[in-house]
Amino acid sequence: MLYNPYLTSKRYKTSLRFARGSHHGLSLFGRVLWYAKQAGRIAAKEPHDVIHAHDWLTFLAGIEAKKVSGKPLVLHVHATEFDRTGMGLPNQDVYEIEKLGMETADRIVAVSEFTKRIIVDRYGIPADKITVVHNVFDELEPAGAGPSHVRDLKNSGKQIVLFLGRLTIQKGPDYFLQAAKKVLEYKPRVQFVVAGSGDMEEQMKGLARTLGIADRVSFIGFVRGADLSALYSLADAFVMPSVSEPFGLTCLEAQSFGLPSVISRQSGVSEVARHCFKIDFWDVDDMASKILSILEYPAIKEVMAVEASREARRFGWADAGRRLRRVYDEVTAVGPH
Amino acid sequence: MPAVCLYFQVHQPFRVKKYPYFGIGRDHDYFSDVSKTSLDNRHIIERVSRKCYLPANRLMLELLERHPEFRLSYSFSGVLLEQLEIYAPDVLDSFRDLVKTGRVEVLSETYHHSLAFLYSREEFRRQVGLHFAKVHRLFGVYPRVFRTTELIYSNEVAAEIEDLGFRGILAEGADRLLGWRSPDFVYRPAGAKKLGLLMKNYRLSDDIAFRFSTRDWKDWPLTAGKFARWIDKVNGNGTNVNLFMDYETIGEHQWVETGIFDFLRHLPGEILKHPDNGFATPSELLAQFEPVGEIDCPAYVSWADVGRDLTAWRGNRLQEEALRTVYQLERPVLESGDKGLVDDWSRLQTSDHFYYMCTKWFADGDVHAYFNPYESPYDAFASYMNAVRDLQTRLASVKGGEKP
Numbered sequence: 001m002l003y004n005p006y007l008t009s010k011r012y013k014t015s016l017r018f019a020r021g022s023h024h025g026l027s028l029f030g031r032v033l034w035y036a037k038q039a040g041r042i043a044a045k046e047p048h049d050v051i052h053a054h055d056w057l058t059f060l061a062g063i064e065a066k067k068v069s070g071k072p073l074v075l076h077v078h079a080t081e082f083d084r085t086g087m088g089l090p091n092q093d094v095y096e097i098e099k100l101g102m103e104t105a106d107r108i109v110a111v112s113e114f115t116k117r118i119i120v121d122r123y124g125i126p127a128d129k130i131t132v133v134h135n136v137f138d139e140l141e142p143a144g145a146g147p148s149h150v151r152d153l154k155n156s157g158k159q160i161v162l163f164l165g166r167l168t169i170q171k172g173p174d175y176f177l178q179a180a181k182k183v184l185e186y187k188p189r190v191q192f193v194v195a196g197s198g199d200m201e202e203q204m205k206g207l208a209r210t211l212g213i214a215d216r217v218s219f220i221g222f223v224r225g226a227d228l229s230a231l232y233s234l235a236d237a238f239v240m241p242s243v244s245e246p247f248g249l250t251c252l253e254a255q256s257f258g259l260p261s262v263i264s265r266q267s268g269v270s271e272v273a274r275h276c277f278k279i280d281f282w283d284v285d286d287m288a289s290k291i292l293s294i295l296e297y298p299a300i301k302e303v304m305a306v307e308a309s310r311e312a313r314r315f316g317w318a319d320a321g322r323r324l325r326r327v328y329d330e331v332t333a334v335g336p337h
Numbered sequence: 338m339p340a341v342c343l344y345f346q347v348h349q350p351f352r353v354k355k356y357p358y359f360g361i362g363r364d365h366d367y368f369s370d371v372s373k374t375s376l377d378n379r380h381i382i383e384r385v386s387r388k389c390y391l392p393a394n395r396l397m398l399e400l401l402e403r404h405p406e407f408r409l410s411y412s413f414s415g416v417l418l419e420q421l422e423i424y425a426p427d428v429l430d431s432f433r434d435l436v437k438t439g440r441v442e443v444l445s446e447t448y449h450h451s452l453a454f455l456y457s458r459e460e461f462r463r464q465v466g467l468h469f470a471k472v473h474r475l476f477g478v479y480p481r482v483f484r485t486t487e488l489i490y491s492n493e494v495a496a497e498i499e500d501l502g503f504r505g506i507l508a509e510g511a512d513r514l515l516g517w518r519s520p521d522f523v524y525r526p527a528g529a530k531k532l533g534l535l536m537k538n539y540r541l542s543d544d545i546a547f548r549f550s551t552r553d554w555k556d557w558p559l560t561a562g563k564f565a566r567w568i569d570k571v572n573g574n575g576t577n578v579n580l581f582m583d584y585e586t587i588g589e590h591q592w593v594e595t596g597i598f599d600f601l602r603h604l605p606g607e608i609l610k611h612p613d614n615g616f617a618t619p620s621e622l623l624a625q626f627e628p629v630g631e632i633d634c635p636a637y638v639s640w641a642d643v644g645r646d647l648t649a650w651r652g653n654r655l656q657e658e659a660l661r662t663v664y665q666l667e668r669p670v671l672e673s674g675d676k677g678l679v680d681d682w683s684r685l686q687t688s689d690h691f692y693y694m695c696t697k698w699f700a701d702g703d704v705h706a707y708f709n710p711y712e713s714p715y716d717a718f719a720s721y722m723n724a725v726r727d728l729q730t731r732l733a734s735v736k737g738g739e740k741p
Contacts (some may be wrong), residue, residue: 186359274713275713275715277715277719285357286357288358289357289358293715293719293722296358296722299655299718300655300715300719303715
C-alpha cells in the first residue's frame with residue numbers, strides 16, 4: 001500500500017496504520033503518510049497551541065496532529081494543485097488531500113486573493129474561513145559578476161529580457177517565447193534569457209527552434225545567490241507570464257533591483273505590485289507590446305526603477321506577522337476543538 | 338455684496354486608445370476607442386451628457402428664468418465643443434440657449450486645453466485664437482476673460498493675457514499667493530495695468546465639488562440654506578465669492594443620488610434671501626469693482642491637488658518625456674500644412690494625457706486613480722508615446738513628398 005503512488009484521502013487513514021519505521025525507500029505518498037504518522041506522535045508529546053501546516057505535503061501531518069492534540073489547525077496555502085498544473089488536470093490524490101485538509105482546518109491562510117478565489121471556487125471552502133496574508137520579499141544578496149554568457153551579451157550592447165522560474169506549464173515559458181518572436185520582428189538586437197529548469201526544458205528549446213529564434217534565446221539553467229542578483233541587475237526587462245501564480249515573489253525581487261517588469265494578471269503579486277505592466281498570460285501581443293515599450297522608452301525604466309523598488313519594500317515581515325498573529329489569536333479564542 | 342461668481346469648466350479630452358507598439362506606422366487613428374469603456378470618447382460624452390450636461394443645463398435655464406439676478410459662466414474647451422458637435426449636438430444647443438439669455442458668460446482658454454504656455458508662446462497664441470474663433474462661431478460672443486488650463490497661473494501668464502487684450506483672468510486662491518488676504522475681492526496681477534484677477538474661494542468651492550457627499554464631513558449633509566449662510570458671512574469682508582469648479586461635479590462626480598441637483602435648485606433662492614447678496618459674471622465683477630491690491634505670483638500655481646502646483650502634469654520623467662517629445666514636433670508639424678497631422682498633434686497636447694501619467698499618489702488609489710482610464714501611468718505613457726511615434730512616421734512621409 002505504501003509503495004502505491006495512487007491513494008485517495010478516504011483510504012489514507014487505514015494506510016496510516018502501516019506507516020511505521022523508516023521513511024527511506026517509500027514513494028512520495030508513502031513518505032507523506034510516514035510524515036503524518038510522525039507528526040501525530042510528536043503532537044502527543046510536545047505541548048503546543050496551534051498547528052500550522054504548509055501545502056499538501058504536510059496537510060495530512062497537520063490533520064493527524066490535530067486529531068491527537070485537538071488543537072486548532074491552520075493551513076497555509078502557497079500553491080494548489082490547480083496552479084501546479086496550469087489549471088489543467090490536477091492529480092486526483094493530491095486534490096483529495098488538499099480538499100480534506102482544507103475542510104478539516106480551522107482556518108486557511110492564502111498567499112493572495114487570487115489563491116483564495118481558487119480555494120473557494122475549486123475546493124468549495126467558505127470564503128470567511130480564509131485569510132489572505134501576502135508574501136513578503138526578502139532582500140537578495142548583492143549582485144556578483146553574474147553568468148559570463150549574460151555579461152557578454154550585455155557588453156555586446158544587446159538588451160536583455162529575462163524569464164526566471166521553473167520551466168513548467170504553470171510558469172508559462174511557452175508564452176514568453178511566443179512574445180519573444182514578436183518582439184524580435186520589431187527589434188532584432190534583443191536577447192531573451194531563460195533562467196530555470198524543469199520538465200518543459202527540452203520542449204522549450206524545441207519551440208525556440210520551431211519559432212526560428214533559437215539563437216536569440218539563451219537557456220542558462222537554474223541560477224541562485226549572487227548570480228541571480230546579477231541577472232536582475234543586468235537585464236532590461238523582466239517577464240512573469242505565469243498561467244496561475246499564487247504569489248510570484250520573483251516579481252518583487254526583480255523590482256527590488258529596479259528592473260521594469262511585465263507580469264501576468266493571473267498572479268497574486270499583481271494584487272500588490274502597481275509599478276509594472278500587467279498582461280493576461282495568453283495575450284502574447286500585449287506582452288510583446290509592453291516589452292517593446294520598456295525597451296524603447298527609457299523613461300519607463302527611469303520611473304519604474306525608483307517607484308517599484310520602493311514598492312517592493314513596502315510590505316515587511318512585521319506586517320505579515322501581525323496578520324498571522326491575528327489568525328492564531330482568533331482560532332485559539334474559539335474554544336476547545 | 339457679496340456677488341457670487343459661478344464658473345464651471347466644461348472639458349473632455351480626446352483620450353488616446355490603447356495603442357500598441359505594433360500600431361506605429363500602420364494605425365493613424367489615435368482617439369477611436371469603441372470599447373464602451375473609459376477610453377471610448379463617444380461613450381463618455383454620451384454618459385456625461387445624460388448624467389450632467391443635459392439635466393444640469395435644464396436646471397440652469399430654470400434658475401435663470403426664475404431668478405432675474407442669477408448669473409453664471411462657463412469655459413468650454415475646444416476639444417469638448419468639437420466632440421459635442423459630433424456626438425451630442427442637442428447638448429450644444431442647450432448650452433447655446435443658456436448663453437442666449439445674456440446672463441451666461443463664456444470664457445476664453447486654449448482650444449486644446451493644453452499646457453502650451455509652458456512650452457511655446459506661439460503655440461499658446463495659436464490655440465487661444467482657435468478657441469476664440471470657435472466660441473464666436475458657436476455662441477456669437479467674444480470672450481473677454483481668460484482662464485488657463487487647470488488654472489495654471491503666474492505673473493508671466495497674466496502679462497501674456499493682458500498683452501492679448503483680455504479684461505481679466507482667473508486663478509486659484511492659493512494660500513501662498515494670498516497670505517492673510519481674502520480671495521473674495523478683485524485683485525490686480527503684479528505688473529499688470531488693466532487686467533483684473535479673480536481668485537477661486539477654494540474652501541467654499543470644494544465644499545460643493547469635493548465634500549458635498551462626504552458623510553464623515555462635519556457639515557454633511559450640506560443644504561442650500563446652510564451654504565447661503567456661509568455666503569452671508571462674507572458681507573463686509575468681501576465683494577465677491579468665486580465658486581469655480583468642473584461642471585461634471587453636477588451629476589457625474591457628485592451623483593444625482595447625493596442630492597446635488599436639489600441643492601443647486603434651491604441655492605440661488607437661499608442666497609438671494611439676504612438683500613445684500615447677488616450674482617455676477619466675471620466681466621460684471623471686473624466692471625463693478627476696482628482691484629483692492631496686487632497679487633505677486635512669480636512661480637506657477639494651479640488648482641490641482643494639495644500642492645496647487647504643476648506636478649500632476651509634469652512631476653515625473655514619463656510626463657517630461659512625453660511633453661518634450663510632443664512640443665519638439667511643433668515646427669515640422671505646423672510647416673507640413675497637413676490639416677490631419679496638425680489636428681492630431683494638437684489633440685495630443687491636451688493636459689489630461691499627462692495627468693494620466695502621474696505617479697504621485699498612484700499607489701494610494703486616490704483621485705488620480707479615479708480619473709485615470711488606463712490601468713497604470715505606464716500604460717498611459719506607452720499608448721501616448723506609440724501614437725506620437727506614429728505621428729512622426731506620418732510627418733516623415735509628408736516631408737518625403739508622399740501623402741500617407
